[in-house]
Amino acid sequence: MEKILEVNDLHVSFLTYGGEVKAVRGVSFDLHKGETLAIVGESGCGKSVTASSLMKLIPTPPGKISQGSIKFKDRELVNLSDKQMRKIRGVDISMIFQDPMTALNPTLTIGTQLTEGLKQHRNISNKEAKIKALEMLDLVGIPYPEERLKQYPHQFSGGMRQRIVIAIALICEPDLLIADEPTTALDVTIQAQILELFERIQQETNVAIILITHDLGVVAKVADRIAVMYAGKIIESGTKHELFYEPLHPYTQGLLNSIPRLDKKGEKLEPIDGTPPDLFSPPQGCPFTARCPHAMVACEKVYPPRYQASEEHYGECWLYDERVKKYQSS
Amino acid sequence: MDQYTVEKEKQQDPRQESIPSEWFEKVDRDQSNGESVIRPSLSYWQDAWIRLRKNKIAMGGLIFLILLGIMATIGPYLTPYSVGGITLANQNQPPSWDHWFGTDDLGRDVFTRTWYGARISLFVGIMAALIDFSIGVIYGGISGYKGGRTDNVMMRFVEVLYGLPYLLVVILLLVVLGPSLFTIILALTITGWVGMARIVRGQVLQLKNLEFVHASKSFGAKTSRIIKKNLLPNTMGPIIVQMTLTVPTAIFAEAFLSFLGLGIQSPFASWGTMANDALTTILSGHWWRLFFPAFFISATMFAFNVLGDGLQDALDPKLRR
């Protein structure tokens, strides 16, 4: 499969009243055509910032990409101007936002909001744009698209709105779709429908999806690969199977233990104690040390090396260092 | 391996190689340590005060108002003259060592009258704000807290009052009641509290249903704690801002009324009456008679406005970082 996105050592920080917040601290991953990568983490771990910075949509200032590279189809995005980025946004890379209730402009009709991107990027007539819009509404499963085009967002339910947002994102046939918590604001039944829609769309269009979420249930359903973020870093990454069945990092293990499972009846749920560190002054060692049940002195002092468990699967944790086994057995 | 892997390896910390083996000792910790990483938490008010202090313009406003308050208290005693002391021989004297701000057409000392006017203007403004606040909090609080029918009826009444043109009603009342300090404050507050009541009700309604209130309750927090930690900081912001902005509105209204001949009556002075009496000086050139009261009205309103803006930013929980 063709590699379409390559992110390397990405650093993003925000200058605020209190100082510099290092929201993303050296994130690397890549993505192939037609693949779904889930980025998982608690709120504030930097996953949404990572997503926005891929399209360079972080507000600048106060935010800035301070280091690293984002290569989209072998083209470096980090040093592109806003004008150049505009030709990529919506055309090559699209984005879906968390809350469908606020993502649509309340004073413009659905039709306008669907077609404006198309008209901006492609030289087409109103009629052609309308045909394409109807096609998209049909694709995302909105009945009576003809009448619906003239309506305003408040006349749709939350699930319907999210479908429309997806239609807007896909209308220019992008190669990459970034979905930032696309189901969080929806009811559980609607969630399932939207996830199914994602799967169907991916089959039909072969679009690559980056799914930002904190919901492991969603991940289990649609992701091919998973990256777990904590305090601005990817601390573990691997295929869905590897990560769910052989989690390396204590944080990933904690996450998995904290969700209810039908197959392990009667087992106690274990929440992870404590809260993530403050990114004003991130710890120099492993950021999870303070909450980690296996913490060692080294964890506090030095960031752990990467342990490669398989070609795709790695975790960044001291526990897998050979010296640890040697020391603790002696 | 390809270039990608090489780059990845560059990220590795060289210190990872040279770690003393005793660092692999497991640390024993009690659970509370998990929380200790968070930066020291400031109370809502400390945090707001720190942010207000950083806002130089708002602090300038605050300092000006404090100085004004001091001068309103002691100013009239700094001169040998009284507020209404007419000395016809001293008509329209320009500022001098004897009369720092000059004298008016009846030979009264403008300096003395300015600070006396400050008392009246500040008194009118602050009393109006306090009365609006008291009525507004009680009315809006009950309306929002009770909800349902009570709320409906109470808000209909507010809506009707809100529709009344404020200054026209004030004028009408003063024509009937006759202007005095008491009637001016009465007229200003009789419909003025409506805005505050609306804000308080909105806040109460919003808070009643907020998730964090339910959350605190379900965690077994005491009611007093909920009020102190959650409700107060979140409601007080808009209310304090509204109060800060009521003061200049009232000061302006008093000046406006003086202009219509419905303000504080001679021999007493308010900035409004002083400015109104001095309007004829546009042509005569006795600029000091208009300048001082006009300057202090404008500066005071400016100070209250920038302080209100500053408070709005400082007290907004959303902006807290």
Added chain:
Amino acid sequence: MLKYTIKRFLLMIMTIWIIATLTFVLMNAIPGSPFNEERTSNEAVQANLEAHFNLDQSPLVQYAGYLKSIATFDYGPSIKKPNDSVNDLLSRGFPISAELGIISVTVALLSGVVLGVIAALRHNGIIDYLAMTIAVLGISIPNFVLATLLIQQLSVNAGVLPVATWSSPMHMILPTIALATGPMAIIARLTRSSMLEVLTQDYIKMARAKGLSPMTIIVKHALKNALMPVVTIMGTILAGVLTGTFVIEKIFAIPGMGQYFVESINQRDYPVIMGTTVFYSAFLVVILFIVDITYGFLDPRVKIHKEEGN
């Protein structure tokens, strides 16, 4: 929408009725007013008064007659000007005041919105600070101070513009500036803050994610939403401008209704005070009603919301 309009209309009628009643009660409560014991010296005026206000009848009949005369826009005679009725004064003065008011509101609205939008787009920049300093100054300086300042500097000292009256476009400049500055400042501040708020909304992010140009985003997506709050305060702005005309007309010797009104207050010409208050109040309440209904048409969300019986 229809249900809401009707409800809003009834509220409007009720507010006007309350104002009328309030004026009636207050005027009858004044000791020494022609409505209770004191008779005016002028026989003709007294006869006019008695005829219009049914002074020889019971208070209830007086009240009924008063409401009827208000409903038919007949505000009765003036005490101090025996040859004029309140309606005469209104028909002479109101057009001039309306002209001053409309020009000022238009100027305030246009300049306020432009200033606010520019400030929001240059958020925390020098232009933003400059615009907002001007705005706070505009709010802080009372219109009569600004008016005298303008006359002193531009008319008396520099001699560029005429001192007073309302006889040519040149004469209109200073009164308009004096009256429009305050409302302009309020509109500019509101536009700025609502624009800033709108710019952080998800639908703006979404518009950026579509690759739209900044200009399209601002004009098409941000401005309309940002101006909604401005529409809602237009009632208050108009009320401010209306009372402002009292002051400005007096200072600039403009023969509008405001000047008659101030005069009537000083002379305690009660029927004129009553008539003008009721007329202006009704005028404002009607404007408020129109603004509310317009808002319903501008914001597609309101319609459904109200139809659902809210």
